[in-house]
Amino acid sequence: MIYDVIVVGTGPAGSTAALELARRGCRVLALEKKRHPRYKVCGGGLSVRLNHLIGRGYHAVVEKTVTRLVMACQGRPSFEVAFDAPIAYMTMRDRFDAYLMEQARQAGCEIREDEPAMEMESMDDSIRVKTPRGEYHARTIIGADGVPSGVAKSLFPMNKTVCGVALESETAPASGRSWSDDGVLIDIGFIRHGYSWIFPKADHLSCGLATFHRDRQDLRARYGQFALEHPTLPAAEAQRTIGHLIPHFSPNAGSRVHGRAILVGDAAAMMDPFLGEGIYYAIWSGQLAAQAVAEFLKEGKPLTSYDDSVQKEIEPELRTAHRIAWIVYHFPRLVFRLTSRRTEFLVGYGKVLQGRMSYQGLWKRGLDPRRWFGRLL
Numbered sequence: 612m613i614y615d616v617i618v619v620g621t622g623p624a625g626s627t628a629a630l631e632l633a634r635r636g637c638r639v640l641a642l643e644k645k646r647h648p649r650y651k652v653c654g655g656g657l658s659v660r661l662n663h664l665i666g667r668g669y670h671a672v673v674e675k676t677v678t679r680l681v682m683a684c685q686g687r688p689s690f691e692v693a694f695d696a697p698i699a700y701m702t703m704r705d706r707f708d709a710y711l712m713e714q715a716r717q718a719g720c721e722i723r724e725d726e727p728a729m730e731m732e733s734m735d736d737s738i739r740v741k742t743p744r745g746e747y748h749a750r751t752i753i754g755a756d757g758v759p760s761g762v763a764k765s766l767f768p769m770n771k772t773v774c775g776v777a778l779e780s781e782t783a784p785a786s787g788r789s790w791s792d793d794g795v796l797i798d799i800g801f802i803r804h805g806y807s808w809i810f811p812k813a814d815h816l817s818c819g820l821a822t823f824h825r826d827r828q829d830l831r832a833r834y835g836q837f838a839l840e841h842p843t844l845p846a847a848e849a850q851r852t853i854g855h856l857i858p859h860f861s862p863n864a865g866s867r868v869h870g871r872a873i874l875v876g877d878a879a880a881m882m883d884p885f886l887g888e889g890i891y892y893a894i895w896s897g898q899l900a901a902q903a904v905a906e907f908l909k910e911g912k913p914l915t916s917y918d919d920s921v922q923k924e925i926e927p928e929l930r931t932a933h934r935i936a937w938i939v940y941h942f943p944r945l946v947f948r949l950t951s952r953r954t955e956f957l958v959g960y961g962k963v964l965q966g967r968m969s970y971q972g973l974w975k976r977g978l979d980p981r982r983w984f985g986r987l988l
């Protein structure tokens with residue numbers, strides 16, 4: 612039997628692509644190397660604009676709703692911005708990813724868990740995938756296997772993945788301390804080209820730090836300083852931190868289509884380079900990929916229509932985020948000082964998270980940092 616599509620990986624990108632393809636009547640096989648629900652190193656922050664992409668069914672696995680942002684910069688007095696409506700929801704990825712995968716299964720996708728794709732090969736008019744349990748054939752393949760991606764390595768000869776690194780801990784607050792239910796903390800002072808965070812969950816805090824560039828930094832030492840500076844957290848030695856790669860978005864990324872293969876989500880480095888939001892872009896790219904694959908299978912349109920959609924819809928946003936990240940992470944103290952005096956940038960960013968403004972809109976509405984620096988001079 613030959614499938615229409617094999618989706619490798621059932622994180623947000625893979626489950627979304629599988630769901631949308633099954634809904635379009637395609638014969639879909641999804642392979643997942645783990646078994647859901649499984650722990651995933653992630654802050655689990657979902658911007659409210661996700662509602663526009665997938666509706667509100669996932670609210671069943673939301674643990675907290677965020678309406679406040681506490682900004683900090685390595686020990687300087689922090690400040691707060693309160694938003695007029697929620698900007699983000701907090702979830703745990705075991706439950707969120709299991710929810711998405713279940714949606715795909717109910718739509719008719721065949722899902723094989725505990726079954727990693729091990730070898731992938733392009734044939735003349737199909738793709739062959741080997742797993743420890745067998746061999747499958749499909750007319751197309753979607754690489755949704757995160758970072759580093761085996762699909763990218765096997766089927767994209769020009770693939771050059773560049774990664775940053777992140778560290779995360781799921782911890783109770785320090786003894787006698789607590790953290791508010793509706794606030795997140797972002798500290799831009801402890802790590803170069805990145806930030807540290809505290810996100811509230813139902814019964815604990817998800818905390819960590821990430822750098823979007825792969826320069827040499829002692830993440831554990833920096834996390835130790837972060838925990839020392841924020842007394843809500845227990846000492847780093849009392850926490851269990853887990854490291855993970857984080858894709859580095861490049862404004863000059865090559866094609867995400869090669870032959871009959873497509874990359875989505877982290878496998879395609881589709882991550883916001885400002886605050887590392889990846890779930891929203893994983894789901895968005897999964898939807899665009901599903902549309903392109905369905906049109907390829909049913910109407911013979913070229914698969915590269917996926918590249919066109921990504922370039923038109925997602926990339927302009929990520930490029931603008933990339934510019935903002937460059938400014939913020941090159942001048943964190945200056946940005947902190949400016950935003951503590953004038954909070955429009957953060958209020959505007961809240962609107963981006965709410966889906967009321969795009970990154971490009973934020974940039975155009977007077978938040979072009981050249982104007983800020985101009986004022987300062």
Ligand SMILES: Cc1cc2nc3c(=O)[nH]c(=O)nc-3n(C[C@H](O)[C@H](O)[C@H](O)COP(=O)(O)OP(=O)(O)OC[C@H]3O[C@@H](n4cnc5c(N)ncnc54)[C@H](O)[C@@H]3O)c2cc1C
Nearest residue numbers: 620622623624644653654655656727728757876877889890
């Ligand atoms: C510390 C940290 C904190 C983060 N916090 C946030 C946050 O708060 N908000 C946010 O939006 N983003 C956050 N991100 C980014 C987010 O986790 C990713 O962008 C998102 O998970 C990408 O989804 P994906 O579906 O592309 O890949 P993944 O979620 O990585 O899913 C890939 C799936 O593929 C499976 N797989 C891998 N190899 C194979 C194989 N060979 N065969 C079969 N299956 C395979 C994996 O088991 C996994 O289930 C964070 C990342 C890190 C590291």
